[in-house]
Amino acid sequence: MVFAAAVCAAAFLLIQQIQLPANAAVQETEQAPKAPGAKTYLNRCAMCHGAQRQGNPPAVPSLIGVGKRMTDDQITEMIHNGKAAMPPMPDIKGDELKDLLKFLTGEEPEKTPATKEESDATPQPAEGSNHEENSERIEAGNAIFLQNCGFCHGRDAEGGETGPDLTRSKLVMSDTTGDKIAAVVREGRPGNKMPAFNFSSSQMERLVAFVRARSAEVAAHPGGRRGVDVTDLQTGNAEAGKAYFNGAGGCSKCHSPTGDLKGIASRFEGLRLEEQMLYPWNAKSKVTVTLPSGQQVSGTLAYLDEFTVALRDSDGMYRSWLTSRVHYKVDAPQEAHVEQFTKYTDDDIHNLMAYLQTLR
Numbered sequence: 001m002v003f004a005a006a007v008c009a010a011a012f013l014l015i016q017q018i019q020l021p022a023n024a025a026v027q028e029t030e031q032a033p034k035a036p037g038a039k040t041y042l043n044r045c046a047m048c049h050g051a052q053r054q055g056n057p058p059a060v061p062s063l064i065g066v067g068k069r070m071t072d073d074q075i076t077e078m079i080h081n082g083k084a085a086m087p088p089m090p091d092i093k094g095d096e097l098k099d100l101l102k103f104l105t106g107e108e109p110e111k112t113p114a115t116k117e118e119s120d121a122t123p124q125p126a127e128g129s130n131h132e133e134n135s136e137r138i139e140a141g142n143a144i145f146l147q148n149c150g151f152c153h154g155r156d157a158e159g160g161e162t163g164p165d166l167t168r169s170k171l172v173m174s175d176t177t178g179d180k181i182a183a184v185v186r187e188g189r190p191g192n193k194m195p196a197f198n199f200s201s202s203q204m205e206r207l208v209a210f211v212r213a214r215s216a217e218v219a220a221h222p223g224g225r226r227g228v229d230v231t232d233l234q235t236g237n238a239e240a241g242k243a244y245f246n247g248a249g250g251c252s253k254c255h256s257p258t259g260d261l262k263g264i265a266s267r268f269e270g271l272r273l274e275e276q277m278l279y280p281w282n283a284k285s286k287v288t289v290t291l292p293s294g295q296q297v298s299g300t301l302a303y304l305d306e307f308t309v310a311l312r313d314s315d316g317m318y319r320s321w322l323t324s325r326v327h328y329k330v331d332a333p334q335e336a337h338v339e340q341f342t343k344y345t346d347d348d349i350h351n352l353m354a355y356l357q358t359l360r
Contacts, residue, residue, distance in 0.1 A: 037103030040096055044089060061151040065195035067105025075101060081302065088303050090310065090318050134209070141210025144203055157214040166211055167218040178208035241355030244348055254333065257359050265360045274353060283333040287311050290327040301330060
């Protein structure tokens, strides 16, 4: 069933998010820029994201160009609340936070000068060595892809964290020369939060060779695709989905098509939209803490473990207590979505998706 395939794919992406490389130690920290915020970055972030913000895709994303993909508020929220395997760091605030944001969104690190081999056009392979040379070119392109593209588009170019499946892209399949792919890579797609990349001609040629090779490989094995197309999730009845939203599904108790869900189909598409519907990873939990005096303090849950509960109140102030000294109650929106898993039918999923896709 398409629903089962979508859930499996969603689970794969969630698992992929939390996998960290076994060896993500910082290297060459002495080369890190000495700009404001660099010290905080090296002490708190570089152990995973690298001294030059290069990351280790797809497990650990590159932070180069993060200012083009996220606003300062979104980056701040990520720093304070964490995500998946990234721990929350609510103590980074004030001037330290401002300096860190300037460092993360400021000038990109200088690229290591290309070697003569990288700068020169790739020479034509000698007669009889075409297959070997092409294999080496594709392997080199694979390394470039993993470092720069894998976090969004997946290690094998079949879709990942936020990027589409390139192996089934109409642009890729129709590009017989590689010029169209190269143009997108060089110019980026700001509307889709894809940054531009300044690769040398040799690097670009190898990257294109890898993408086209992966597309050809997938085309040679029809029926074995891993991803879910947008069209797979557009088979329901929107009116029936609206009725489920306002009725049996109970969605309208917490959500509004003219409020929090307004424009959701413009922000998410296909599997990403279904993931949000099934398990909204970025939904903020609320917590109410009852102090020994009986006073209650409520706010957005900022941190919780065996020893500490913390929240951010309506004034934005971060407050924390030892769990052994207070009582607390967490209201987690995700739990209501998880409870729906056993109630959904295939028709419910397809119809609800059809309705949500009308909210643009």
